[in-house]
Amino acid sequence: MTDPLAPRSFLVRNPSVLWVLGLLAAFCLLVTLLSPSLGMGVISTSFVKTLGKTLCLCLAALAMDVVWGYTGILSLGHMAFFALGGYMIGQWLMYARTEEIVLSALASDPLPPTAGEIAQGVATQIFGVVGSSEMPVIWAFAHSLPAQLALVVLVPGLLALVFGWLAFRSRVTGVYLSILTQAMTLALSLYLFQNDTGLRGNNGLSGLQNLPGLASAGQDAVSLWFFWASAAALALAYLLLAWATSGKFGSVLRAIRDDEARVRFLGYPVEGYKLFVFAGTAVLCGLAGALYYPQAGIINPAELAPIASIYLAVWVAIGGRGRLYGAVIGAAFVSLLSSWFTGGRAPSIPLGFYTINWVDWWLVLLGLSFVAVTLFAPKGIGGLFDVSLGRRSPDRKGAPLGPDDGSLQEKEATE
Amino acid sequence: MTALLEVSGVCVTFDGFRAINNLSFTINEAELRAVIGPNGAGKTTFMDIVTGKTRPDEGSVTWGERAVSLLKMSEAAIARAGVGRKFQRPTVFEDQTVGENLILALKSRRGPLSALKFRATGAGRTRVAELAREVGLADQLGRKAGELSHGQKQWLEIAMLLAQEPRLLLVDEPAAGMTLAERERTTRMLVEIAKTRAVVVVEHDMDFVRRLNCKVTVLHEGAVLAEGSLDHVTANPQVIEVYLGRG
Ligand SMILES: Nc1ncnc2c1ncn2[C@@H]1O[C@H](COP(=O)(O)OP(=O)(O)OP(=O)(O)O)[C@@H](O)[C@H]1O
Ligand SMILES: [Mg+2]
Numbered sequence: 001m002t003d004p005l006a007p008r009s010f011l012v013r014n015p016s017v018l019w020v021l022g023l024l025a026a027f028c029l030l031v032t033l034l035s036p037s038l039g040m041g042v043i044s045t046s047f048v049k050t051l052g053k054t055l056c057l058c059l060a061a062l063a064m065d066v067v068w069g070y071t072g073i074l075s076l077g078h079m080a081f082f083a084l085g086g087y088m089i090g091q092w093l094m095y096a097r098t099e100e101i102v103l104s105a106l107a108s109d110p111l112p113p114t115a116g117e118i119a120q121g122v123a124t125q126i127f128g129v130v131g132s133s134e135m136p137v138i139w140a141f142a143h144s145l146p147a148q149l150a151l152v153v154l155v156p157g158l159l160a161l162v163f164g165w166l167a168f169r170s171r172v173t174g175v176y177l178s179i180l181t182q183a184m185t186l187a188l189s190l191y192l193f194q195n196d197t198g199l200r201g202n203n204g205l206s207g208l209q210n211l212p213g214l215a216s217a218g219q220d221a222v223s224l225w226f227f228w229a230s231a232a233a234l235a236l237a238y239l240l241l242a243w244a245t246s247g248k249f250g251s252v253l254r255a256i257r258d259d260e261a262r263v264r265f266l267g268y269p270v271e272g273y274k275l276f277v278f279a280g281t282a283v284l285c286g287l288a289g290a291l292y293y294p295q296a297g298i299i300n301p302a303e304l305a306p307i308a309s310i311y312l313a314v315w316v317a318i319g320g321r322g323r324l325y326g327a328v329i330g331a332a333f334v335s336l337l338s339s340w341f342t343g344g345r346a347p348s349i350p351l352g353f354y355t356i357n358w359v360d361w362w363l364v365l366l367g368l369s370f371v372a373v374t375l376f377a378p379k380g381i382g383g384l385f386d387v388s389l390g391r392r393s394p395d396r397k398g399a400p401l402g403p404d405d406g407s408l409q410e411k412e413a414t415e
Numbered sequence: 416m417t418a419l420l421e422v423s424g425v426c427v428t429f430d431g432f433r434a435i436n437n438l439s440f441t442i443n444e445a446e447l448r449a450v451i452g453p454n455g456a457g458k459t460t461f462m463d464i465v466t467g468k469t470r471p472d473e474g475s476v477t478w479g480e481r482a483v484s485l486l487k488m489s490e491a492a493i494a495r496a497g498v499g500r501k502f503q504r505p506t507v508f509e510d511q512t513v514g515e516n517l518i519l520a521l522k523s524r525r526g527p528l529s530a531l532k533f534r535a536t537g538a539g540r541t542r543v544a545e546l547a548r549e550v551g552l553a554d555q556l557g558r559k560a561g562e563l564s565h566g567q568k569q570w571l572e573i574a575m576l577l578a579q580e581p582r583l584l585l586v587d588e589p590a591a592g593m594t595l596a597e598r599e600r601t602t603r604m605l606v607e608i609a610k611t612r613a614v615v616v617v618e619h620d621m622d623f624v625r626r627l628n629c630k631v632t633v634l635h636e637g638a639v640l641a642e643g644s645l646d647h648v649t650a651n652p653q654v655i656e657v658y659l660g661r662g
Contacts, residue, residue, distance in 0.1 A: 004557035005540045248533040255508045267494035268525045276527040
C-alpha cells in the first residue's frame with residue numbers, strides 16, 4: 001500500500017495544473033495564429049481583446065474561488081478590488097497619454113512650455129468634463145508608472161485589510177458578512193459616481209487602450225500583448241494558488257470553511273487566516289483589473305457596482321467552487337456566453353405571440369442556471385470531472401451511525 | 416505542587432438561567448480527573464468556559480505556573496497555551512482525509528505563513544502514523560473522515576487531541592459510540608496519558624469512571640456537589656438523590 005502521508009510532488013498533488021497550463025499555452029498559440037497582427041487575421045482585434053479580458057476575469061474568479069470556495073467567505077466585493085486596480089493603472093495611462101497630447105499641442109508655440117503650463121494643460125484636458133482644471137491630490141503619483149503599479153497592489157490590498165480586520169475581528173460571518181462586503185462595494189461605487197472625488201465621476205477614465213509612447217504600435221499589436229500578459233498572469237496565479245491550496249494551508253482554509261470554531265480550538269488564528277486570504281485575493285483581483293481595463297479602454301463607477309461581484313460569485317458557482325479549474329471554466333464559459341447573448345449575436349426566438357430577445361432574456365437564463373446549479377449540482381461544471389473519474393464523496397446525509405455501533409463501517413453496521 | 420488550572424467562583428447565565436453557579440475546580444499537572452453529573456449539570460459548559468468559548472459573568476480562570484488569566488485570551492490562544500479539547504459530539508473535518516485531520520492537529524506553528532511553508536517532515540509523519548496506529552486508524556489515513564463510523568470519528572478526535580500535545584486535555588464523553596472493548600482501550604489510553612498530562616474526563620458510564628480509578632468531581636446545577644474517590648462520592652446521599660438514584 002502506498003503511504004498516504006508521504007510527500008508527493010507538486011504535480012501529483014495538482015493534476016489540473018498541467019492541463020490548465022497546457023490548454024492555456026495551446027489557446028495562446030491559436031489566438032496568436034489567428035490574430036490580425038501576427039497571424040492570419042481570422043479574428044478581429046476586438047475579439048482578441050474580448051479573449052484577453054476573459055482571461056483577466058478568470059484570474060478574478062480564481063481569487064474568488066480561494067476566498068469563497070476554499071475559505072467560505074462569500075465576498076460580494078471582489079470586483080470592487082478589481083475595478084480599483086483598473087482605476088489605479090488608468091490614472092497613469094490617462095495622465096501620460098494626455099501629457100503627450102498637451103506636449104504636441106504646445107510644441108507649435110515659439111517658447112518651450114514650462115512645467116506649470118504642461119501640468120495645467122493636462123489638468124484642464126482630464127478634468128474639463130467635471131468642470132475643474134485642478135489636478136486632484138489623488139493624482140499626485142499619476143505621472144509615474146512604478147508608483148501607480150504599486151498602488152494597483154496597495155489600494156485594493158489596504159482597503160481589504162482594513163475592511164477585513166473590522167469585519168473578521170467582530171466575528172461577522174455568513175450572510176451578514178456578504179451583506180457587509182456588498183455595502184462596502186455599493187458605498188465605494190456611489191462615492192465614485194460623484195464628480196468631486198477626483199476620478200471624473202460617472203465619466204470614469206477613458207482612452208485607456210492607448211499606451212503612452214507606443215502610439216505607433218497600433219491596437220492590433222497592443223491587443224495581442226495584453227492577451228499574452230493576461231494569459232501569463234493567469235498561469236502564474238494558477239500555479240501560486242495551486243501551490244498554496246494543496247498543502248497544509250489549503251487544508252486549514254477548508255477546515256475554516258467547514259467548521260471555523262473547531263479550527264480555533266486547534267489553536268489556529270482563524271481571523272488572521274481570513275484576513276490573509278481576503279487581502280491576498282483582493283490584491284490578485286486588483287492586478288487582474290489592471291490588466292483588464294487597458295483592454296476595455298474605459299472604466300467608470302458602474303464597473304464596481306455590487307452586481308459585478310455577484311456575477312463573479314455566479315461564475316465560480318457554475319464552474320464549481322472549491323476547485324481552481326472550476327473557477328476558470330465558470331468564468332470563461334459564462335462570461336463568453338454572456339457577451340455572445342448580450343452582444344446581439346444570439347438569434348432571437350420567435351414564438352409567434354412573443355419573440356425571445358436574448359439581450360433581455362439572457363439574465364433570466366443566467367439566474368435560472370444559477371439556481372439550478374445551486375440546487376441540483378452544487379459542484380458545478382467541475383463536478384462532471386469527478387463523475388468521469390468515478391470519484392464520489394461520502395454521503396451520510398449528516399446522520400452518523402448510531403452511538404452504540406462502535407467503530408463499524410456504515411455497510412458493516414447495517415447488517 | 417502548583418495547580419495547572421484553577422477555576423474559582425465562576426458563574427454563567429444564559430438568558431436568566433444560571434447554568435454555572437459559583438463553580439470552583441482545580442487540577443494539577445499529571446492528574447486524571449473524572450467529572451460526572453446528570454444531564455444539564457453544566458459539564459460541557461464548564462469546558463466551554465475553560466476553552467474560551469463561553470465567557471463567564473463572574474469568577475476567574477487561571478492557568479499554569481504564572482497563573483495567567485484565560486479569560487482575556489482568544490480560543491486559539493488558549494489552545495496554543497496547551498488546552499486541548501475533545502467535543503461531546505465528534506467534530507472532525509469530514510471533507511478531509513484522516514491524515515489531513517491529524518496533520519492539522521499536529522503540534523506546529525499555527526500562523527498562515529508557517530502553514531504555507533509547512534512540509535510533513537519525517538518526525539511529523541512518523542508521529543501521525545504512530546497516533547493512527549494507536550487508535551486503530553492506520554489503514555484509514557487516506558480516507559475521508561466523513562466516511563468513518565461514529566466510533567472511528569471518536570478515535571480520530573482522540574488522536575487529534577493527542578497530536579496537539581496539550582498540557583491539559585478536556586475530554587467530553589469519549590466512550591459514546593464505542594463498544595465495550597473499545598471503552599476499555601480508551602480507559603487504558605487516558606490513564607496512560609494522565610501520567611504526563613492533566614486529563615479531565617466527562618463521562619456518564621459508571622463502569623468507565625470506575626476503571627479510570629481517579630478522583631471524581633460531581634457537578635449538579637452548575638456547582639460542585641461532591642468531590643473525592645468514586646466510592647466516597649457514590650456513598651454521598653445527595654449524589655445518590657440527584658444522579659445515581661435516577662438510573
Ligand atoms: N448556549 C446556551 N444557551 C442557553 N442555554 C445553554 C447553552 N449552553 C448550555 N445551556 C444550558 O446550560 C445547562 C448546562 O448544559 P451543559 O451542556 O453544560 O450540560 P452537560 O452537563 O454537558 O449535560 P450532558 O450530560 O447532557 O452533556 C443546560 O440546562 C443547557 O440547556
Ligand atoms: Mg455535555
